[in-house]
Amino acid sequence: MRSRSRLLGVLVPGLLAMASLGVAGCGSSSKSTSSAASSGGTTTSAGESAAVSNEQAKFPPVVTAPATAKKGGTLTVIANGDVDYIDPGAAYYQPTYMIDLAADSPLMGWPPNDTAAPVPLLASGQPVVSNGGKTITFHIKTGIKYSPPTGGGAGWNKPVVSQDVKYAIERGLLPGVPNGFVTLYFADVDGLAAAQAAVKKDPKVVPNWSGITTPNSSTIVFNLSKPSSIGVIDALSLPLSSPVPQGYAAKYDSQTPSSTYGQHQIDVGPYYISNYSPGKQIVLLRNPNWTPGEDFRAAYVDKIIVQEGFADENSAVSKILTGQSMVNFDFDATGEALKLAATQYPKQLTLTPSGGNRFVALNNAKPPFNNINIRKAVTAATDRVALLDTRGGPLSGIIATHYIPPGIPGFQQAGGAAGPTGAQYDFIQHPTGDLALAESYMKKAGYSSGKCTGNCTVTMVSDNTPPGSNTAQVLKGQLTALGFNVQLHPVEHATMYTKFCSVVANEPNICPNVGWVKDFNDGQAMIDVPFNGATITGSPTNNSNWPQLNNPTINAALASAKLITDPTARAAAYGKIDDMITGLAAAIPWDWDYETNVSSKNVLPVINEFNGLTDLAFTSLK
Amino acid sequence: MSEPLLQVEDLRVRFSTEDGIVHAVDGISYSVDTGHTVGIVGESGSGKSVSSLTMLGLTRNQGAEIEGRIMFDGRDLVTLPDDELRKIRGNEIAMIFQDPLSSLHPFYKVGSQLTEAIHTHRDVSKSAARDRAVELLDLVGIPDPRRRVDQFPHEFSGGMRQRVMIAMALANEPKLLIADEPTTALDVTVQAQILALLDDLQSRLGMAIIVITHDLGVVAEITDEIAVMYAGRIVERAPTRAIFGAPQHPYTWGLLKSIPRLDTPRDEELVPISGRPPSLIKRPSGCHFHPRCPYVRDAHRKVDPRLEPVPGDEGHAVACLLNPELRNRIWRGLASGETSATLRHLVVEEDHPVRAHAAPRTSEEDPA
Amino acid sequence: MFRYIVRRVLWGIAMLFIVSAVVFLIFYILPSADPAVLRAGRNAGPAQIAQIRHSLGLDLPIWHQYLNYMKQVFFHFNFGYSYQYNVPVRQLIFSRLPATIWLVTGAVIIWLGIGLSIGIISAVRRRSLIDRTSMTTSLALISAPVFWLGLVSLYLFADDIGRFPILPGQGSYAASSDFVSRFEAMILPWLVLAAATSAIYARYMRASMIDTMSEDYIRTARAKGLPERTVIMRHGVRSAITPIVTLIGLDVGTLLAGNAILTETVFNIPGVGRLLYNAISVSDLTTIQGITLFGAFFIVFFNLVVDIAYAYLDPRVRYS
Secondary structure, three states: OOOOOOOOOOOOOOOOOOHHHHOOOOOOOOOOOOOOOOOOOOOOOOOOOOOOOOOHHHHHHOOOOOOOOOOOEEEEEEOOOOOOOOOOOOOOOOHHHHHHHHHHHOOOOOOOOOOOOEEEEOOOOEEEEEOOOOEEEEEEEEOOOOOOOOOOOOOOOOOOOOHHHHHHHHHOOOOOOOOOOOOHHHOEEEHHHHHHHHHHHHOOOOOOOOOOOEEEOOOOEEOOOOHHHHHHHOOOOOOHHHOOOHHHHHHHHOOEEEEEEOOOOOOOOOOOEEEEEOOEEEEEEEEEOOOOOOOOOOOOOOOOEEOOOOOOHHHHHHHHHHHEEEOEEEEEEEEHHHHHHHOOOOOHHEEEEEEEEEEEEOOOOOOOOOHHHHHHHHHHOOOHHHHHOOEEEEEEEEEEOOOOOOOOOOOOOOOOOOOOOOOHHHHOOOOOOOHHHHHHHHOOOOOOOOOOOOOOOOEEEEOOOHHHHHHHHHHHHHOOOOOOOEEEEOOOHHHHHHHHHHHHHOOOOOOEEEEEEEOOHHHHHHHHHHHHHHHHHOOOOOOOOOOOOOOOOHHHHEEEEEOOOOOHHHHHHHHHHHHHHHHOOOOEEEEEEEEEEEEOOOOEOEEEEEOEEEOOOOOOOO | OOOOOOEEEEEEEEEEEOOOOEEEEEEEEEOOOOOEEEEEEEEOOOOOOHHHHHHHHOOOOHHHEEEEEEEEOEOOOOOOHHHHHHHHHHOOOEOOOOOOOHHOOOOOOHHHHHHHHHHHHOOOOOHHHHHHHHHHHHHHOOOOOOOOHHHHHHHHHHHHHHHHHHHHHOOOOOOOEEEEOOOOOOOOHHHHHHHHHHHHHHHHHEEEEEEEEEHHHHHHOOOOOEEEEOOOOOEEEEEHHHHHHOOOHHHHHHHOOOOOOOOOOOOOOOOOOEEEEOOOOOOOOOOOOOOOOOOOOOHHHHHOOOOOHHHHHOEEEOOOOOHHHHHHHHHHHHOOOOOOHHHHHHHHHHOOOOOOOOOOOOOOOOOO | OOHHHHHHHHHHHHHHHHHHHHHHHHHHHHHHOOOOHHHOOOOEEEEHHHHHHHHOOOOOHHHHHHOOOOHHHHHHHOOOOOOOOOEEEEHHHHHHHHHHHHHHHHHHHHHHHHHHHHHHHHHHHOOOOOOOHHHHHHHEEEEEEEEHHHHHHHHHHHHHOOOOEOOOOOOOHHHHHOOHHHHHHHHHHHHHHHHHHHHHHHHHHHHHHHHHHHHHHHHHHOOOOOOOOHHHHHHHHHHHHHHHHHHHHHHHHHHHHHHHHHHHHHHOOHHHHEEEEEEEHHOOOOHHHHHHHOOOOOOOHHHHHHHHHHHHHHHOOOOO
8 A cells, every 4th residue: 555645644555456446445434325325435447557556555444353352331422414204114314224233133134244145033044935936934032022112101112023024014004104114125025916905995004015924923924026026135134124013003004194103113123212302312221031142243332322413424424433332323524624534533534435436317208418419428528536536535445447446246347446347438537627628529419619519508406405415515516618608506305305316307417415225235235226117117206217218128127137146147137237337337436335333442442344334233332 | 148058169060072072061150048049050061960960979980170169058069079979969969860761670569669768868767768768759749649559650741740759858857958950851830740749848848959950940939039041151140039030141032032922023033143152172162151142242252240249239140241331231231132133233332322432443353 | 552562472473373284294305204104213114104194193184284283282282292202292391391491591691791882992993903803703703603612612712622631522521410610611612602602792783882872862962061981871871772672582583493403403502493304304294393482473473572662662563
C-alpha cells in the first residue's frame, strides 16, 4: 500500500490490490436503496492503468467476536432517524435489520462471517428440497420460548411451533403489515392468489396460505409452482419468518389502519425489544427466555439503547469517536467526519463493502434517452470520480463499472472491478469521462456537431439534502458540456420516490440518486427487480425499475436465470445479464460503496458481513 | 416680622444642550411667608415650572447647573444632599401638577397611592394609613370616601382627580404646597371649585401655597402676592391688589389687557401681546422684553433693567427702564380703554422733546 | 368580561378550523410524498397500494377527508394515526411535549430574568457603558442564528466534544431519566434559546421603560419623596411591563407549537419541533395536522390568557 499524506488528509492514489477487493469478506449488508449510504474508493477502468489506493483494506471489519470478549455493559447505538417499522413483519429498511437480527429468529440466519448462504437459525438443519425443486421442507428447533412483550404486560408462554412461522409469513399479506418482499420472493408459493383475494375481502384477518403447510408442530413445508427454491430459502432469512403466534397477535393484526403488533411484539432472539418510543429511542434487553447455545448467536452486552434524532451526522460521528460505548446506526461517516475518523481514529473505523450500487437512472421510455447512442454519449461524458467525491471519495467506495457489486456471485463473471472488456463497452471504461468519445456517440445519434442542438431540455429530480443534492449538481454541470439544458428539481427524499422517480407516468428524464442494495448474496437479488420489464407493469406507481428498461431479451434471460439451482451456472448467467444491461447503457453505474462504521474506543465491534452493519449479538465492550 | 418660610435668593438654573446653554431661570428672588399664597405668573417657557421643580430637587438628575440659594426652614435646598431633600419632598414641601389624569399612576388604586405617600414619611400601620387616606379624601371634598378610596384614577372625573392629587399632597401636612398649573386642565366651573378648595384648606391647615399659572384670573382669587416672570426672570412683583390696580411693567399690562372681559363690546378685538416668547439660549440684548414692548426706546436695547422697588411702594418691585410717572400715565390710558398704539406717542414725545442735545445714535440689534 | 372570554374562545375555535383546513389544502396542493405508497412498502402492487389508500381514507375527496378528520378530533379527541410510526398521533405528540415544555419553561425564566433586568438597567442608565455594551451585545445575539449559537456552545462547553467540557452535550436530555440530569442536560439549550430572546426583550423593555419614565406620574412619584428605586420598580417597571406581557404570550405559544425546532435539532431534544420537521420530511399528514392543531391551540390559548392578564394589569382596559 502506498501511504497517503496524513497531514492533508488527501488520498494519494496507490496501487489497486485487486485481490483484496475480491477476497475481502464481501456481501455485507447495506441500507435500503433510498437511504444515503456512503463509502468509497477509487478504481480505474481496464483501459487506464493508473494506480488507485484501496482504502478498504486499511480499515477491515472484524467479523468474529474475540475469544476474550466479556459479557456485560450497555451499548448505545446513535441514530439519525428511526426504524421504518418496529414490526419485523414489515421491516424493509436495512438498519432495522440490525435490530431484527438480534431480536428475531427467522428460519435461516446470517452469522457475521458467513455470506455464501444462510445458515439454519430457527430451523434445526438445512431444508430438504424435493419434488424437482418445488417442495421445501423445514424442521424447526423445539423448546424455543417467547420473550416478554414490548411495553410490558402479559405475553405468550407457549413454546414456538411451526404454525407460528406460517402465521408470521401470512400476516405479511395484510395491508396493515406492508411487507415489501412477500410478493417478490414468495410469488411462486402455491395459493398466493387465493390468499390475496381473501385479504382483499377482509383486510383485518390473516388469510390461510394454502401453499404453506404444517404437518406437525415442528415441521413446515413450502409448495412451489416453479423450482425457484433458492430464492425462497434465501428469503426465509428475512425477519418475516420469525415466528408470531396467532393466538397472541391476531387481536393486534386486526387493528386498522395498521397492525399494532410491533409495539407489543414478543421476540425469540438473544435480545428483545423492551421499550419503543417512536422517533426517540429503542431499548433492547437480554431475552430471559433465550438459552445461550440454542443458536449460533452469542450475547455479550446486557442492554442496548438506540438513541434517535441526531440530525447532524458529523457531530454524531465525533461523539461516537470521542465517547464511550457507542456505535452508529443508520448513517455512515461521510465527508469530513470520515476523514477525521480515518486520520485520527483509524482503529475505530471500519469499511465494509455494502453489497450495493448507485447509478444514475436514465429514463429509457422517452426521448432523448430512448436513443442508445445518446445514452452512451452521456455515460461517456460523466466523470464518475467527481460524483464519488461528493460522497467522500475513495474512503466511501469504489467506482462501479457494472451493476453486481463485489462479493455477490456474478461480480467476477461480469468483469470484476475493471468491468467488461471490449470495444462495445468503451463508453463505460473512462471513470473520469471522455468528452471526445461522448461527442462521437452524439454524432452517431445524429448531432453532427457532437453536442445536442434543438430541443435539449432534460428534467432531473434529486434529493434536496447532501450528499445526494451535491451529486446531482455535479452531474448537471457535466451534462451541460454536451449541450443539454438540465432542469434540476431537488425535493424531499421520500417525495423524490413516491411522486416522481417511482411513478412511471411522472418520471423525469434523469433520476441521479438511485441505487440498489442486495437482499441476498445472489444475482437475482441485485439486478432482477431494477432492470426487469415485469417490474414496470407490476407496480406502475411504485416502480423500482427506474431506467424503465423493458428489453425482451433481458426479461427472458432474467426469468430463466431465476430457476437455475447450480451456483456456478447461476453466477455465470447473472454475470452475463449484468454485462448485457451495461452494454445497453440503460443507466450510469458509478459507485459500489462501503459501509463506513465507527465505534467508541472501548467497543469491540463485530460487523455482520451480510448487511455491513454492527452485529449487536456479537459486539462487546472492553 | 417673622422669618419667611421660603426665601429664594438669586436662583439660576441652566441646562447644557446640543444647541447651547438654556438659561431657564436667570436670577429670581422672592419669598413666601407661612400661611401666605404667592402666585407666579408667566407664559410657557418663562421658567416658572423649572424654578419650582428645582426647589424640590427634581431638576438635579437632568444635568442642571444650579446657583443661588433656596432657604427653607433654615436650610439651603440647593446644596442639601439628595437623601435629605427626599425627606422634605412630599413631606414638608408638596407639589401638585397640571394634568391629574396623567399625574396619577393609572394602575394603582387611589387609596394605595395615598397610603404610599403616607408610608414614605411616616411609620404607621396599614390600617392607620388607610384611615388617614379616607380622611384626606373627605377633607378635599370627595363624597363617599370609604368606597372611592378603592377606585382607580380613571374612575374619577377631572375635578375629582385634582382633589385626589391635592389630598395626596396634603397627606403629610406640608408647610408649603406648590401647585403647578392646578386648574389648567379643568373646565371653568371646576376651576373655581378647586381654587376655593385650596383657599379653604389653607385657612384650615395654615400652609403656604405657591400657585404657578399663566392665567391671571386664577391668581386674582387666592393669592396674596404675585410675581410675573418673563424669560426666566421676575419682571414685576407686588401684592395682588397692586398688580391689578397699578401694574408697572408693560408685560403685565399686556397680560391684563389680553384677558377677555364680559363687559367689553362683542366686536372689540382681543389685544394679544405681539411676538413670541424669546429663546432662552440666545436671549435678546438689553431688556429681554424689548422686542415685544410697544414702548421700547433705543436705550432699552442695550441696558438690562434690574428688579427695583417702585418709588413710594416698598412692596412693589419692577424691572423696567421707563420712568415711573410715564408708566402711570400709560396705565391710566390703558385702563380707560386707549390702545397701546396711541399711547406710544407718550414715549415718543418724551424721547424727542424740544431739547438741545439728542441721544447718541446706537446701532440697533435685532431680537433673537 | 365573561362575554368577552366566551367570544374569544369561539373565535379561537373558528381559527383552529381555518388553520387545519389551510394545512390540508397546502398538503394536497404542494408536491409531497404519497403516504399510501410510502406505507405500502417496496414492490407493492397497485392493488395493494389502492387497498392501503382506502384504509387510510385517502381515496375520499379532500373535503370529505377533512370533515372525517375534524369529526374525530372534536368528538373523540382522536387525531388519527401517524403514517410513519403507526402509533396514534395523540400519543406521539404527548410523548414529545414534555421535552418541549422543559425547554420552553427554562428558557422563558432565563430570558425574562436577564432580558428584563438588562432592559431596566439600560433604560435607567441611558448612554452609560452598561447601556451601550448591553445594547450592542443584544444586537449581536439577535443577529446570530440560533443553530450557530447552539453549535458553538456545544463546541465550547459540551462534555463530550467541547473545548471546556463542563456541561452535558448533544443528546444528553434524551439519555437522562431523572430530574437532576434532565436539568443539567437542559442548561446549554436553555441558554442558547434564551440568548436571542432575552436580547429582544432587553431592547423592548428598555424602550418601554424610557417611555414610561418620562410620564407625568413618575414625576409625581418623585415629588412624593419616594426613593428612586421604588420609583423605578413600583411605578416605572409596573407600567413598562404590560406590553411585554403580550409578547410573552405570543412567544410561549409559538414555542410550544414547535418554534424551538432549531434548538431541538442542534441538541437532539426529542420535542414537538423535531417531530414536526420529521413529519414534513416524510409527508406524514396526520402528524403534521395534529401538531399544527396543537400549536394553533397553544397560540390561541396563550393569547387569550395574556389578554385577560392584561385586563388585570391595566385597570383601564375593559373588555365589553
